[in-house]
Amino acid sequence: MLTSRIDTRCLLSLVLFFILFSTALARAEISEKQQQETYQQLESFAAILSILQEHYVEEIDTKAVIEGAINGLLLSLDPHSSYLKPEHYREFQEETSGAFTGIGIEITLKDGVLTVIAPIEDTPAAKAGIKANDRIIKINDEFTKGKSPFDAVKLLRGPKGSEVTISIFREGWQELKEFTLVRDIIPLQSVRSYVIRPGLGYLRITNFQRNTTKEAREHLARLRQAEPLQGLILDLRNNPGGLLDQAVNVADLFLAEGLIVYTRGRNQDLNLTYEAHRDEKTESFYPLVVLVNEGSASAAEIVAGAVQDHHRGVIVGTKTFGKGSVQTIIPLADGAGLRMTTARYYTPNGRSIQATGIIPDIVVEASNGGNGSTESGSDEVMREENLENHFFNQGEAEATPTPEVAAEIQERLDQDNQLQAAYNILKSLVLFASFEEEPGKPVSR
Incomplete structure (x- = not known):
């Protein structure tokens, strides 16, 4: 028969654990019945921890076990709530107030899988072609299943110039694809x-x-x-x-x-x-x-x-x-933080x-077609100038039209069909606004 002897270290951990939860219960506006049920569950937790300390095949780290329990508690609620260890909390503060070293992606848990929210522009991840909704299955051959976003961040970050390999699965792919990225400083400028x-x-x-x-x-x-x-x-x-x-x-x-x-x-x-x-x-x-x-x-x-x-x-x-x-970030006494929805x-x-x-x-769906054309064939567009015996322009035949935008900007428009669409829409809005202000007056284009 198993006994439930608790050593001094375990007892101190349990006392701290009960104090934290009892304080939270006292502050919460919940019924007496709910408090009673919660205390019963905490007693079960204490009993299980005691049994593990006494009989588990290897000596357990009580602090790590309790942190794991807290993480499990938060992850059972939603993918954005998490316990931030002191080092994670410091990293979180760096992300909003200073530069950090990494590959430049924002990640979350989606259906229990680490998923890219978005790559940050001009970072190693963006330059390598990482996209939103990519699923990160492995980091340096270590499977990410069961890891929190902050666990993954710890693996993804490292000294500038060092490498990290991530295995990605993307919708439409038949197998994983590996990306080896060189960590760099992710700038604050937004x-x-x-x-x-x-x-x-x-x-x-x-x-x-x-x-x-x-x-x-x-x-x-x-x-x-x-x-x-x-x-x-x-x-x-x-x-x-x-x-x-x-x-x-x-x-x-x-x-x-x-x-x-x-x-x-x-x-x-x-x-x-x-x-x-x-x-x-x-x-x-x-x-x-x-x-x-x-x-x-x-x-x-x-x-x-x-x-x-x-x-x-x-x-x-x-x-x-x-x-x-x-999400609200609540600083904790030991330098850790609670990120809670x-x-x-x-x-x-x-x-x-x-x-x-x-x-x-x-x-407007993003296109890889350079200028954003939806034409899939290679047929050339037929114009008047292509017709045999077409009339020539009787005006300034040698005149070269002035480019609407600089060559560098035009190149960006040609490579980004969504930006090109936005530009065309904006020109239409500006033109319409000028009609409203002075109807009937010729508009300079």
Whole structure:
């Protein structure tokens, strides 16, 4: 018959464990019956831990076992809640306030499998061709089944210049494919921009960090230096999200009033409402096109949802990832942290995008066809100039048309069919806006 003798180390661990749970129960607003049932389950846990310490084939690490139990508890709730060991908590803080060394992907658990939310632009993962919804089956020949996202992050990170091999499965593939990546410093900068042509700008936000709104304002000011903005493409593709307040502040740059997002949770203190307001720094309301794809998640979806619900701009691309929950980070006494899902967020029209995502106003699938053409054959397009004995132009036959955009920008448009579609839509919006302002007046193209 098994005995239940508990040694001093185990006793101290159990005392700490019971204190933590008893404190949580005392603070929670639950019934006496629920508390009683919880205490009974904790007694079962204590009994099992005692038996393991006494009779398991090898001596167990009590701290590691309890941490495993906490991780199991959180992972049984949802894929975004987790226990952050002190080193994991420090890494999490680095991701939003400083650079870190790794391969540059945001990951989550999807159907129990480690899944890429999005690669971060210009990082080893993005350059190697890692895509949103890729499933990471192995890291350095170690299977990822049963690992939390933070366990995986620990394996993926390492010194700059070192290598890590990940085995990926992608929908449509028949077998795993290995990617060997060289770790590099993942920069903090989250905003990039350039002028497509005078008056039309491009703004790219790769994720939402502590300085994102400040950077966005600075980039918008640069885009306006030559002449006022007549239209803007806001690119949120492969943006895995980030800080809620930064998403709200970025959306506020493009909205004058009304709801941006609101959250609802069990705790009334987490039922928050965020509204837009116009001030001296608010951008003028030029036509706006927002690019999204399956790698646009969380905070990126907040911005896209607010723009869409307010009819502020046109959403172009493919359906977004669909992460509509809010996580709160609670620091713990030993330097660890508790990442806990505390609320769902809703777009201004009351839509929850959890597991459904944002559906673009105009769906444009990404194409590998260079210029985004949907033609699968190689037949050339027949034009008047190809017809035998066609009339020649009687005007300036030797004149060469002025390029609409610089060669470098045109190359980007040719290689990115979604960006090309967004540009064409933006030009149409600008043209239509000019008709509304001065109907009947010729428009300069």
